[in-house]
């Protein structure tokens with residue numbers, strides 16, 4: 001049967017979303033779809049900014065799955081897209097939502113590092129971060145900054161979904177304890193805890209946990225070169241200013257979700 005996704009990894013960009021998806025793929029009950037690989041027929045989806053899988057017409061594009069399988073989809077931009085919660089709710093109100101969160105300062109630097117690798121001519125990180133550096137005025141319209149204001153974006157989701165339907169993965173713990181974080185993801189998805197410590201090894205060259213056996217080749221597999229990049233060096237004072245900027249948003253976020261991610 002072709003099914004709508006049971007769960008969507010809705011964010012956040014550079015949080016560790018690829019790792020979560022690749023690890024779910026190892027699970028015999030986990031089927032993963034990629035919005036990139038599937039493009040809806042013209043006119044099938046009413047909004048161009050929100051294409052797959054946010055319309056019923058797209059069901060025909062989903063892979064066939066068995067009753068015992070769950071389909072998981074990933075579109076990290078949804079978390080910060082105003083109309084995404086309503087659209088997902090209207091598509092299927094019991095869709096489970098997964099958000100991989102990471103220290104917003106590190107996330108912003110990771111995001112900038114990625115953009116810089118594609119467009120080497122962009123202004124400096126400092127230049128883009130501040131409206132006025134001496135006044136400590138941060139430019140919240142810059143996406144790299146805006147995405148990390150988790151508490152703000154979460155409010156739009158809570159207008160449609162109860163907190164119990166949203167699972168937050170710690171991007172930091174996903175690196176230090178991938179089996180532990182994936183254990184909680186499996187519980188949330190209601191699938192057996194099949195992915196455990198046995199599936200991972202720490203690859204010293206990569207500096208990250210990798211899979212002992214990939215789902216396709218059965219050979220050890222790390223994520224690609226674009227995952228786990230060396231970050232651009234940023235002035236420690238700028239980092240301090242950004243920490244101060246994010247602190248109230250982080251505290252509000254911890255209070256809302258009832259979990260302390262220890263970014264302070």
Ligand code: A3P
Nearest residue numbers: 014015016017018019110208209223227228229
């Ligand atoms: P960096 O490249 O900044 O280190 P996303 O997939 O959402 O774009 O997130 C990318 C981030 O995933 C990487 O950011 C990296 O820190 C993190 N990550 C988590 N687990 C990883 C793993 N096992 N291998 C590589 N990167 C991992």
